[in-house]
Structure formats: structure tokens, C-alpha cells
Amino acid sequence: MTLKENNEARDRAETTLRGRRILVAKPGLDGHDIGAKIIALALRNAGAEVIYTGLRKSAQYIARTAIDEGVDAVGLSILSGSHCELVAQVVAHLREGGAGDTQVFVGGTIPESDHEQLKALGVRGIYTSDMPLERVINSLAMELN
Amino acid sequence: MIDFTKVEPRLSQMSPSGINVPVRVGADAVHADSIGEPGAYPFTRGIFEDGFRGRLWTIRQYSGFGTAEESNERYRFLLDRGQTGLSVALDLPTQCGLDPNEEMAKPEVGKVGVSLSTLAEAEILFKGIDLGKISTSFTINGTAAIVYAMYLAVADKQGVARDKLTGTIQNDILKEYVARGTWIFPVRPSMRLIADSILYSNTETPRFNPISIAGAHVRDAGATAVEEIAYTLANGLAYVDELLRRGGDVEKFAKRLSFFFYVHMDFFEEVCKFRAARRIWARLMKERYGVLDPKAQHFRFGVVCGGSSLVAPQPYNNVVRVAVETMAAVLGGAQSIFTCALDEAYQIPTEFSAELAVRTQQIIAYESGIGRTVDPLGGSYFVEQHTDQIEAAVLKVMGEIENYGGVEKAIEEGWIQMRLAERALQRKLHIDSGETVVVGQNHFRNPDEVCTPGEVFRLDPAAAGRVIERHQKVLQTRQQSDVERALKRLEAAAAKDKENLLPYLIECCHTYATVGEMVGSLRAQWGEFQEPVRL
Amino acid sequence: MGGANAASPVLDRRALGRRLSVLANADTAAVIALDAQCTPYRPMAQRIGLTGSPGAGKSTLGGRLAVLRSLQRRIGLLAIDPSSPLTGGAILGDRIRMDEVAGVERLYVRSLASRSSADGLAPNISELLVAMDSAGFDELLLETVGVGQVEHAVRHQVDTAVLVLVPGAGDYVQAMKAGIMELADIFVVNKSDLPGAAQLVAEIQGVLHACPPSVTDWVPPVIRTSVSDAHSVAELSAAIDRHQCWLNTHADAAQRQLQRQRYRLRSLLERQLNEMVSSLDPTFLNQPLHQQVQSLLQCLQVGLGASSPRKL
Numbered sequence: 001m002t003l004k005e006n007n008e009a010r011d012r013a014e015t016t017l018r019g020r021r022i023l024v025a026k027p028g029l030d031g032h033d034i035g036a037k038i039i040a041l042a043l044r045n046a047g048a049e050v051i052y053t054g055l056r057k058s059a060q061y062i063a064r065t066a067i068d069e070g071v072d073a074v075g076l077s078i079l080s081g082s083h084c085e086l087v088a089q090v091v092a093h094l095r096e097g098g099a100g101d102t103q104v105f106v107g108g109t110i111p112e113s114d115h116e117q118l119k120a121l122g123v124r125g126i127y128t129s130d131m132p133l134e135r136v137i138n139s140l141a142m143e144l145n
Numbered sequence: 146m147i148d149f150t151k152v153e154p155r156l157s158q159m160s161p162s163g164i165n166v167p168v169r170v171g172a173d174a175v176h177a178d179s180i181g182e183p184g185a186y187p188f189t190r191g192i193f194e195d196g197f198r199g200r201l202w203t204i205r206q207y208s209g210f211g212t213a214e215e216s217n218e219r220y221r222f223l224l225d226r227g228q229t230g231l232s233v234a235l236d237l238p239t240q241c242g243l244d245p246n247e248e249m250a251k252p253e254v255g256k257v258g259v260s261l262s263t264l265a266e267a268e269i270l271f272k273g274i275d276l277g278k279i280s281t282s283f284t285i286n287g288t289a290a291i292v293y294a295m296y297l298a299v300a301d302k303q304g305v306a307r308d309k310l311t312g313t314i315q316n317d318i319l320k321e322y323v324a325r326g327t328w329i330f331p332v333r334p335s336m337r338l339i340a341d342s343i344l345y346s347n348t349e350t351p352r353f354n355p356i357s358i359a360g361a362h363v364r365d366a367g368a369t370a371v372e373e374i375a376y377t378l379a380n381g382l383a384y385v386d387e388l389l390r391r392g393g394d395v396e397k398f399a400k401r402l403s404f405f406f407y408v409h410m411d412f413f414e415e416v417c418k419f420r421a422a423r424r425i426w427a428r429l430m431k432e433r434y435g436v437l438d439p440k441a442q443h444f445r446f447g448v449v450c451g452g453s454s455l456v457a458p459q460p461y462n463n464v465v466r467v468a469v470e471t472m473a474a475v476l477g478g479a480q481s482i483f484t485c486a487l488d489e490a491y492q493i494p495t496e497f498s499a500e501l502a503v504r505t506q507q508i509i510a511y512e513s514g515i516g517r518t519v520d521p522l523g524g525s526y527f528v529e530q531h532t533d534q535i536e537a538a539v540l541k542v543m544g545e546i547e548n549y550g551g552v553e554k555a556i557e558e559g560w561i562q563m564r565l566a567e568r569a570l571q572r573k574l575h576i577d578s579g580e581t582v583v584v585g586q587n588h589f590r591n592p593d594e595v596c597t598p599g600e601v602f603r604l605d606p607a608a609a610g611r612v613i614e615r616h617q618k619v620l621q622t623r624q625q626s627d628v629e630r631a632l633k634r635l636e637a638a639a640a641k642d643k644e645n646l647l648p649y650l651i652e653c654c655h656t657y658a659t660v661g662e663m664v665g666s667l668r669a670q671w672g673e674f675q676e677p678v679r680l
Numbered sequence: 681m682g683g684a685n686a687a688s689p690v691l692d693r694r695a696l697g698r699r700l701s702v703l704a705n706a707d708t709a710a711v712i713a714l715d716a717q718c719t720p721y722r723p724m725a726q727r728i729g730l731t732g733s734p735g736a737g738k739s740t741l742g743g744r745l746a747v748l749r750s751l752q753r754r755i756g757l758l759a760i761d762p763s764s765p766l767t768g769g770a771i772l773g774d775r776i777r778m779d780e781v782a783g784v785e786r787l788y789v790r791s792l793a794s795r796s797s798a799d800g801l802a803p804n805i806s807e808l809l810v811a812m813d814s815a816g817f818d819e820l821l822l823e824t825v826g827v828g829q830v831e832h833a834v835r836h837q838v839d840t841a842v843l844v845l846v847p848g849a850g851d852y853v854q855a856m857k858a859g860i861m862e863l864a865d866i867f868v869v870n871k872s873d874l875p876g877a878a879q880l881v882a883e884i885q886g887v888l889h890a891c892p893p894s895v896t897d898w899v900p901p902v903i904r905t906s907v908s909d910a911h912s913v914a915e916l917s918a919a920i921d922r923h924q925c926w927l928n929t930h931a932d933a934a935q936r937q938l939q940r941q942r943y944r945l946r947s948l949l950e951r952q953l954n955e956m957v958s959s960l961d962p963t964f965l966n967q968p969l970h971q972q973v974q975s976l977l978q979c980l981q982v983g984l985g986a987s988s989p990r991k992l
Contacts, residue, residue, distance in 0.1 A: 018768055019705060019795075029237035029253050031326015034366045037566040037680055038573055044680075044769035049793045051773040054678040055326050056241070058249060068788055069773075070697035080237055085252035098694040111492070130457060130586065132577035331908075675740070675907070680771045 010046075010134060013141035018047035020144060021071040025053040025062045027090060030080035035107060035129055039075060042133045046141070059086065063093030066102055072144055073103040079129075083110055084117055091121050105140060154582045160414045161581070162369035164534050174530040183519040185439075187427040189420050189532065191478045192443040196519025197510075202474075203230050203280070203447070203481035204506045212608050213269035216259045220274060226500060227507070230280035230312070232483065233270070234258030235292065240327040242288050242664030245613050254609040258284070262612075262661070264654045265619045267295045268302065277305040281312035282357075287329040289316035290342040291663050293355070294650035301655070313354040313403065313447075316342060319380040322556045322674065323565060324362035329664060332553050334639075334671035338646060339384065340391040345647035347398055356384065357405045357447065364407040365453045367569025370418045371535060375542035376552075376561065377404060378425060383552045385434065395434050399441035403480070406446060408470040409454045413531055415470070416522060419446070419477030421536040448474045451485025458594060459585030463487040464501065471509050475516050482506055559679030566680055616659070623657040631656045632666045639670040691754070693788065696815045700790055703807045708952045708984055711804055725756075725813045726924055729834040730823040732844030733852070737870045741844060741905060742823040744913045745920075750787035753818035758809070760802050760824045763793040770794075788817070796954070800830030801837070803951060806944035809837065831863045836939045839931070840923045842916070844868045845884070847876030853883050860887055865900055865923050868916060872904035898926055952983045 024040045026033055033055055040052045051069055053062060066074050074094070078086055087106055094102050106118055107127040115126055124143045127136045160166050181187060184194025193199050204227075220231050235258040238250035244262050245254045254260050261267055271281075276299065285292045293314045300310055318335040321328045328335070339356065346355035360368075360377035368376060381402065388398050404422075408415045426444035430436040450470035455463040464487050474482050484502040486494030494502070510516060522528045546555055555561045575581040582588050631653040638644040653663050706714060730745070732738040739759065746757040763770040772791035790812075792802040801824060802808065812820050822838055824830050835841050843864035845852065853860065860867075867888075869880050884902050901919050905912040956979055964972065 021701065029241050029243070029249060029327075031237075031241075031321070032366075033326060034324075034566065034569045038570050040680060040771060041566065041570050044764060044771050045767050047767050047769045049763075049770045049772055049791075051791055052678055052680060052771060053773075054676045056249070064693070064784075065789070067693050067697050069791060070701035080253055081256045082252040089252075099697075109491075133573055134577060677740075678773070 006134070009138045013138045014046050016141040016145050017043065017137070019049065020073075021049045021051070021069060022073045022075060023051050023053065023062070023066050023069060023071040024075045024077065025057055025065075025090075026055045026077055027057055027059055027062055027086040028078060028080055028082050029056060030078055030082075030108075031055055032079045033077070035079070036075075036077035038133065039077070039107060039127075039136065042137055043140075046137050059089035059093050062090050063097055063099070066094060067097045067099045071102065073105060073124075073140070075105045075107060075140075077107045078110075079108040081109065083108065084114055087118055087121055087123060103143060105143070107136070152579060152588070154579070154588050157580075160370075160531075161409070161411050162371040162414060162535070162538065164371075164414075164531070164538060166531070170526040170530050172526060175524070175526050176529075177524070180523060180529060183523075186431070186442060187424040188443065189424045190520035190523045192423065192445065194519065196478070197475070197516035198519075201510055201516070202479055204503060204510075212255060212612055213259055213261070213266045215605075215608070217270055217272055217274070222496075223499070223503075224274075224279070226503065230282060230481070231274075232282045233284070235283065235285050235288075236260045237327070238262075239292070239660055240285060240287060242291075242329045242660055242668075244659045244661030245609070245616050247661065251609070251613075254612050256609075260609075260612045260616075261292060261295065262616050262659050263619045263657045264295055264298050265615065265657060266612075267299045271299050271303075275305070276300045276303055277309040279311075283312070283314045286315050286318055286321045286325070287327045287335075288660055288664065289314045290338050290647065291650055291654070291660055293342055293346070294647060295654045297350070297651055298654040301651075307349050308351055310350045311352045311354075313357050314342070315359060315405070316356045317358050317380065317405075319383060319552060319556060320359050320362050320377070322676075323376075323561045324366040328674045330667060330671045331674045332557055334667075335674075336383070336387045336553075337391070337642070338667075340387045340393065341645045341647055343384075343388060343398055343401065344391065344393050345645055347393075347401055349647075351401075354401055354403045356401075357403050358384065359405040361405055361407040361449050361452065363565060364409065366565045367572050368565060369568065370409065370411070370414050371538040372542055372564075372568070373406060374418055374422050374425075374535070375539045375546070377406070378422065378429070378539070379543050379546045379552045381426070382429065382433075389434075395430075395436055396438050396441050399430060399434075399436055400438070400443070402445075404444065404446035406448050407452050407454075408448045408450045408474045408477075408479075409452075410466060410469065412469060412473050413528065414535070415473040416477045417528060417531040417535050418539075419474075419479065420520075420528075420532045421539060422446070423478070424532075425536060425539060445480050447481035447483065448477075448479045449483045449485065450474060451489055455485055455487070455490045456583055456586045457491040459591065460487050460490070462585050463490065464505065467502065468505050468509065471505055472513070472515060475509060476520075476522055478520065557677065559677030562677070563679050619657050620659075627656040628653070628658045628662070632658055632662055635663065636666040636669055639667050691788070691815060696788070696811070697790075699811050700808055703804050703811055704792065704802065706804055706807070708948055711807060711948060712984055714807070725817045726819045727809070727838040727840070728819065728821045728920055729838035729841045730821060730844065731826070731831045731834050731841070731864075732868075732870075733846075733849070734825050736844045736846045736849075737907060738825070738844040739823065740907050741868070741870055741913070741916075742821060744907060744910075745917060746787060746789070746821050748913055748917050749819060749821075749920075750784070754786045754788075754816065755819045755821060756788040756790065756812045756815070756817040757821045757823065758790050758792060758812070760792045760794055760800070760805075760822075762800075762825065763795050768795075788812075794824075796951070797947075798950070798954070799833040799947075800824055800826040801833050803947075805837065806940065806947065833943075835863060836936070836943055839927055839936070840865050840920055842866045842868055842920070844870050845880060846871045847874045847880050850876075850880060850883050853880070853887055857887055857890075860884070865898060866916070866919050867900055867902045869902065869904050870906070872906045872912070873908070877904060898923065898930070948984075949980075952980060956980070956983060 022043055024036050026036055040050045043050045076087060083106060091104060094100055103124045104122060105125040106123050110126050110128055118126055125139050181189050183191040236255050237253040237257055238245055239261045243250040245260050259270060283292050316339055318328060318339060343355040346353050358377055358381045360373040363376050364373045423444040427442040430442040436442050450467045454466055467484050471482060471484055484505050486498035486502045488494055488498045546552055549555045549560055576583055579587045635649040635653055638646055638649045730738055730742045746755055749755050761770055761772045770793035772793060794800055795803050797803050824834055841864045867884050869877050881902050888900060903916050903919055905916055
């Protein structure tokens with residue numbers, strides 16, 4: 001991608017994200033929160049309104065917060081390897097609360113062999129820790145459109 | 146993603162922690178008389194005058210996953226291959242004080258380490274391994290005192306005398322609050338529990354290191370080398386203060402305080418940060434706490450070579466990285482070295498990569514000769530200047546923390562966490578933009594590179610089920626009245642500030658009380674840490 | 681007042697969440713259009729305001745208070761955080777997020793960004809509070825950050841105003857002097873385990889006593905709280921209960937309602953005007969004043985949806 005294309009993508013992302021509400025959550029017991037915090041800050045810098053849950057939240061809590069806060073998207077950050085189970089739990093609780101249309105994104109250490117399973121659960125984007133931040137933000141914004 | 150193949154990276158003027166590095170350094174930059182000698186205060190050049198010729202650093206590797214039996218097998222494999230100590234990783238439920246059958250625990254049982262819910266699991270873990278002859282290091286924090294109690298209980302059952310036991314528990318809660326997340330209780334009672342475990346260990350297991358104050362995790366969380374040292378030494382001082390508060394004798398307990406850091410890729414920054422840390426710590430011990438015994442002034446530390454400096458693209462580059470980092474660790478004077486496997490960045494290391502990591506250390510130890518003389522870089526114009534500069538930068542950050550009101554307050558209010566998040570964002574943006582070079586990831590990529598893991602080590606999905614089954618069995622076969630009595634005594638002791646909790650924890654372990662139950666008793670007294678979410 | 685109303689509907693959290701999002705994003709024309717669709721409401725929920733400077737630990741306190749009060753009533757917590765002036769984004773909910781609490785079904789938390797609002801509240805805050813009201817809450821807790829103007833804005837939106845200070849805020853108290861009486865019904869000295877707490881309590885009480893007795897006879901209590909002391913939070917809650925009781929017999933509900941209606945209209949118009957004026961260029965501004973005013977009035981009509989769009 002050229003610099004020009006890159007800047008255009010970023011502008012589009014910022015237009016999309018302005019005023020959008022996004023929940024960044026840490027399900028399960030994984031205690032590494034730096035990735036989640038970086039994403040939250042980057043989204044804020046792109047104009048979004050971000051709610052960050054803090055560590056060790058249950059799937060019910062995450063879903064309830066997503067619903068009460070009327071968020072457009074939920075980003076789950078998981079580095080413990082338990083992403084398949086935890087994502088399934090959150091998606092189930094969102095559906096139960098009538099918010100099955102909330103877009104779910106996953107970040108962390110997600111092996112490629114698990115991507116299909118997550119996509120089947122309805123995950124719209126999978127972002128591993130090595131991806132450039134701008135790419136993550138642009139991709140997320142594109143999905144929200 | 147911007148194409149970096151056309152952009153030639155530059156050798157930057159600044160070290161990663163922001164110190165200006167001159168192109169040339171001459172004799173005028175060094176004050177020869179203040180460098181000191183190895184084994185002499187303030188130990189800039191090393192804590193032992195005979196360096197590694199007296200005793201080589203400990204080669205320590207990571208292991209532990211799935212069930213206790215699988216871990217036991219893996220340990221015996223590694224011990225056969227020349228490892229001199231064991232490193233035990235615990236799963237998240239054990240680390241967070243949950244039993245494997247609890248809701249939040251179930252998806253995480255046995256995933257990142259071994260499940261150690263009761264003494265029964267610990268007995269399986271160490272079956273056929275003589276605790277009197279091996280050194281065991283546990284990466285455990287929130288429940289460190291409990292795991293340590295379990296270790297002693299196993300030793301009791303093996304008939305091993307307590308004064309023979311060697312090893313470490315990480316037991317460093319302050320960094321958990323800011324970088325690793327396996328905290329349980331609020332800051333004050335957690336500090337008390339740590340002080341109890343250290344003081345108990347000093348008397349009962351004098352060869353055991355009851356704390357490994359870690360800088361590694363804040364480094365991974367984005368801190369610079371300078372911040373890594375500063376935050377960690379500040380934490381160290383907080384522990385010293387707590388130990389003094391609880392009646393410890395600094396001349397005695399300081400001898401068993403050890404530290405633990407990452408080694409990243411900037412070679413001289415890493416070497417010099419260790420030299421600076423030794424000097425700063427020794428001076429603090431002497432000037433602030435009046436410590437006279439040189440052994441109690443010693444800054445002893447272990448290192449991890451790898452971690453977040455390793456990346457998935459072109460994974461064999463990581464072998465080179467780990468080798469460079471190991472050399473920096475050796476020249477920096479580390480007491481123990483843990484080398485990451487090349488595939489650490491994207492999977493659980495295979496047996497092949499785990500072995501290669503051990504061989505890396507052995508090659509450097511026995512083929513390179515760099516350990517032959519102590520602190521060979523001492524007296525180098527650049528190394529001494531850089532050590533001085535890092536020292537000044539570290540002391541500045543430590544001053545900022547003191548001005549804020551100290552580490553505990555900074556943690557409770559989320560100040561350190563906020564600084565780390567900002568720094569991490571900066572670091573990520575520098576890597577994304579190519580300003581910080583990561584070969585294979587941003588620069589010098591292979592076109593059409595497909596990163597396919599070679600041997601993929603799969604966790605047996607049924608392992609968690611077996612663990613839970615065994616756990617249930619223990620619950621059924623143990624003497625419930627003994628458990629309840631022991632837990633009650635623990636809870637009562639927790640309410641009394643003067644009591645040392647370790648004997649009560651050991652007693653609980655012997656009754657096969659679970660980790661969750663012991664944590665529950667303590668939580669009833671102390672409550673839970675409320676995470677300040679501050680960005 | 682207190683206690684879940686048997687007639688109030690079961691809370692549809694999803695619908696409320698969405699409605700609040702629509703309202704928060706509504707421009708002035710949309711707000712007016714939506715209002716036309718609604719039946720006029722009778723305010724039912726008791727409103728509590730919680731303000732104080734950043735660092736006062738107010739958000740932790742607010743969380744504890746909401747959790748405590750949710751044991752007995754349906755309570756909605758609206759927490760306002762500042763938007764970044766640079767990027768327009770915000771990190772919301774920089775506060776304790778409560779999992780597993782006893783009254784969780786009766787507790788609803790909504791985080792709002794202050795966005796472009798000049799007074800430190802959120803745009804369309806009046807509409808948001810009305811929407812929460814219609815959803816059947818017994819009580820609403822409005823929490824904001826800032827010193828200087830937001831306390832005044834909050835004062836009129838709520839029935840019970842609580843101002844949270846921490847040791848070291850002595851200067852603020854002195855600066856406010858008599859004005860402080862108008863700001864809050866209850867004063868809280870938080871982090872009361874810190875040195876200087878007793879002194880701050882004394883300073884506040886000193887200022888309060890120095891004020892001439894007002895027509896109202898509510899004497900604002902000064903309460904010491906500390907998040908590690910659950911009893912202190914209960915004390916604050918009890919003070920709120922007492923004030924709510926007092927309001928029943930002493931407050932002029934009609935007057936309060938009038939102030940809120942004025943605020944609502946004023947903020948709507950201010951917002952519209954601000955948006956328009958900030959985009960005016962020298963060509964426009966160099967016209968004779970009466971021409972400027974005329975053009976603006978016409979555009980105001982358009983902006984508020986009163987006639988078809990026309991470029992300024």
C-alpha cells in the first residue's frame with residue numbers, strides 16, 4: 001500500500017469511527033492488558049468513544065455492558081489461548097440479551113488454525129498482536145461501515 | 146501496510162530508552178577511580194570477584210502444562226538433557242486463586258501451565274524428583290505463599306529436610322498490579338503475605354529465594370530499560386520497607402532478595418543497565434538502610450532472553466536474537482539465564498526448540514569464552530559512560546515515583562499503569578512506522594512470506610477434564626473436618642496482623658484444602674483488589 | 681420514591697441502550713423531531729448529582745454508592761467523561777466496573793462523552809435523563825468531572841447535589857466561599873484517611889456557617905468517606921435519603937422543573953448557534969451587523985428543522 005492509499009484509509013477510518021462506541025474487554029483470566037489498552041487508546045485517537053472493562057470479566061458482564069452501553073462493537077482481547085471458548089460465551093450472552101447484531105472483534109494470540117472457528121461464531125475481524133495498529137483500526141472501521 | 150523494502154534503516158542516535166549515544170567516547174568520559182572492583186562495593190563490576198569461573202550461571206528453562214503427570218515427564222526429560230534447575234509454570238486458575246471446577250476457571254485449566262489445585266497435584270508433579278537435589282523456580286505471585294506452602298508440604302512428605310530446599314517463588318505482587326494481572330487481594334494485605342513468606346523462608350528454607358522481584362513484565366508491557374530498572378527497584382524498596390515493618394532484619398532478609406529482568410536487543414543498554422542496577426541497589430542498601438554485610442548489599446538477578454523482542458516472521462532470526470541477548474546477560478553478570486525458544490512468539494515451544502534454547506546457553510558458556518574473566522567490558526570508555534547515564538536516568542524516574550507518594554499509592558491510583566500504557570502505544574507506533582527496526586517484521590521482510598509453524602504442539606483437550614476429575618476425587622476422599630478446621634485457623638490468623646500465615650497455609654495444604662478455599666478464607670478477611678482503570 | 685415500582689415496566693436493556701445512543705447522537709433538528717413524538721413526561725426518578733475535581737476519587741465513590749443503592753431500588757448511573765479536544769474521541773468508564781454485585785439487575789450504567797458541550801455535561805443530557813426516567817428507574821445518579829462550571833450545570837439537573845473534595849482542596853473552598861452553599865446539598869471529603877481531611881472538613885463547615893441563613897433550612901452535612909470503609913459510603917447514602925425526604929416537604933418541584941426546561945431549551949439553542957457561528961468566514965462577518973443577525977436567524981430556523989435547508 002502506498003503512503004497516499006494509507007492516508008486515505010486512515011481518513012475514512014476516522015470518519016467512520018467518530019462518535020462510535022466500542023467496548024474493549026478482557027474476558028477470562030488472562031492478565032496481559034497492554035494490547036487492549038493500546039487498542040483503546042488508538043481508537044480514542046481515531047475519534048471513537050471507548051469503554052475499557054479492565055481485567056477478568058465474565059462473559060455475562062461483558063455482554064451486559066455492551067448492551068447497556070449501546071456499543072457498536074465489542075473487542076475481546078485474549079492472550080491465554082482460551083479464545084474459542086470465551087468468544088463463544090460472549091456471543092451467546094449477546095444473543096440472549098437481544099444484541100446478536102453487535103459486531104465482535106478478537107485480538108491477541110490467535111493461531112490461524114482457529115480463525116475459521118471464530119469466523120463461524122460471527123467474529124468480524126481477528127487481529128494478532130503483531131499487526132500494525134493502523135491496519136487494525138482501518139480494518140475495524142471498514143467492518144463497522 | 147507501508148512497504149519498507151525500499152527504505153534503508155538508519156543507526157539511530159538514541160538508545161531505546163532515549164539516552165543520547167555519542168559516536169565516539171574517549172578516556173575523558175570515564176572516571177577510572179570510581180569504577181570499583183568485582184566483588185567490592187558498590188559492585189558495578191559484579192557481585193563475585195571470581196565471576197563465572199567461581200560458579201557458572203544457572204541454565205533455567207520453562208515448562209509445565211496440561212496435567213501434573215505430563216509436566217513431570219517433561220521435567221525428567223529436561224533434567225536428563227543437562228538442565229540444572231526446574232521452572233514451573235502454573236495455569237491461570239492456580240495463579241488467580243480459582244479451583245479448576247469454577248466457572249471462570251474452566252476454559253483456562255492447564256492451558257498456560259500446570260494446574261496445582263491441591264497437594265495431590267503437587268505430589269504428582271514432583272514424583273520421582275528428589276526435591277533435596279534440584280532447584281525449582283515457580284512463576285507464581287498472587288498465590289505464591291500457597292504454592293510455596295505446597296512445596297514444603299511435598300518436601301515434608303518426601304522426607305526432605307527443609308534446609309536442603311532451593312529454588313524460587315516469584316512472589317512479586319506489585320508488578321502484577323501493573324503488568325501481569327494475577328493479583329487477588331488489595332495492596333496492603335498482599336504485602337503482608339509476601340513479607341510473611343519471605344521471613345518464614347529465611348528461617349525454614351534458608352537456601353530458598355522467596356522472592357524474585359521482576360522487571361521483565363513491565364518491560365514486556367512497554368517500559369524502557371531505564372523504566373524497567375526504576376520501577377523494579379522502587380518495588381524492591383517497598384518490599385524492604387514492609388519486611389522492616391514486620392520485624393525483619395535487613396542484614397538477613399536482603400541476602401535472599403533477588404531480581405528478574407528481560408534482556409532485549411540493544412546490547413550495551415542491557416549490559417549497562419545491569420551494572421547500573423547493581424550500583425544503585427548497593428548504595429540504597431548501605432545509605433538508606435545501613436546495611437553493612439556485603440552479601441546483603443548484593444543485587445542478584447536472573448534474566449529472560451527473548452520475550453517480546455522475538456517475533457513470528459522469519460522465526461529462525463530469533464535464535465540469533467536470543468544468542469545476542471544471552472551474551473549481553475553474561476557480560477552484564479546475570480546469576481541465572483532463561484533463554485526463550487525460537488517459536489515462543491507464536492506457539493508453545495516444541496521439544497526441538499526448547500532444546501536449542503538450552504544449547505544456546507551451553508555454546509556461549511563453553512565455546513565463546515566470554516565468561517572466562519569477570520566483567521571483561523569494565524573500564525571500556527563507552528560502557529562506563531553509558532552505565533553512568535543509565536544510573537542517572539533510573540534515579541530520576543525513581544524520584545518521580547517518590548514524589549507521587551510511593552509505589553503503593555501510584556499503583557492503587559493507576560499512575561504507573563497509565564505511564565506504561567502510554568509508553569506501550571509509543572513503542573507500537575515506532576515499530577509500525579519502521580523507526581524501531583525489527584528485522585523480518587518491518588524491515589528486510591521476505592516477499593510472499595508465509596509463516597507456517599513447523600511442529601505444532603497441541604495441548605490434549607481432555608487434559609482439563611482429567612484435572613477436574615482428580616480434583617473432585619480429592620474433595621471426596623479427604624477429611625473434610627480437618628480441612629474446615631485448618632481454614633478457620635487460617636482465616637483467624639489473617640485477621641491478626643502479628644501472625645505469620647505460612648504455618649497455617651502449610652497446615653491447610655496437608656489437609657488437601659484447595660487453592661480456591663485458602664484464597665477464599667483470606668479474601669473473607671481482606672477483600673479483593675479494585676483495579677483502577679485509568680488510561 | 682424508593683422501592684421498585686410495581687407498575688414500572690421490566691427494563692428492556694437493549695432497547696434503552698439503543699435509544700440512548702440515538703439521543704446522544706441526535707442533532708438539534710432530530711432532538712426537536714423526537715420530542716414531538718413523545719408524550720410529555722412527569723419526572724418520577726429522584727436525581728442525584730456527583731461532581732468533583734479529577735483525582736477526588738469520585739468515580740469509585742459513585743460506583744460504590746450506585747451498587748449500595750441498587751440493593752433497594754432501580755438505579756441508573758450516567759457517568760460523563762471528557763472527550764479529547766484533539767481527536768474528539770474519549771475513553772469512558774475510567775472507573776470501577778462492577779461485576780457480580782447483588783443488585784446487578786437493578787443497576788444500569790451508561791458512560792457518556794462530554795463531546796462539544798460547553799458546560800461539562802453531555803450533549804442532549806436533558807433528553808438522556810428523560811429517556812432514563814421513562815424507562816422506569818427509581819433513581820438516577822449523574823456523575824461528572826470538573827471544577828468551575830459543571831457543578832452549576834449539574835445543580836439544576838438533579839434534586840440532590842453532592843460535591844466531592846479531597847484533602848488539599850482548601851484553596852477551592854476558600855475561592856468559592858459563599859458560592860459553595862449554592863453548589864451542593866451534601867459535601868463529601870473523600871480519601872479521608874489522608875492527612876488534612878479533618879482540616880478540610882473544618883474549612884468547609886467554616887464557610888457554610890459564615891453564610892447567612894437562607895430561606896431554605898437544609899444544612900448541608902459534610903461527610904468523610906473512604907472507599908476502604910464501607911460504612912462511610914452507607915453514611916453518604918443515608919444523608920442522600922435524608923435530603924430526599926426533606927425535599928418532599930420543602931422543595932419547590934415546579935421551580936426545579938422550570939429551571940430544567942430552561943436549561944434544555946437554552947442548551948439546544950446554544951449548541952445550534954455555536955455550530956453555526958464557528959463556521960462563519962470573514963466574508964460573512966464583515967457584513968453590517970443587522971444583516972449578520974438576519975442571516976443567522978434564518979439559518980437558525982433551518983438548523984432547528986423549521987424550514988427547508990439553505991446554505992449560509
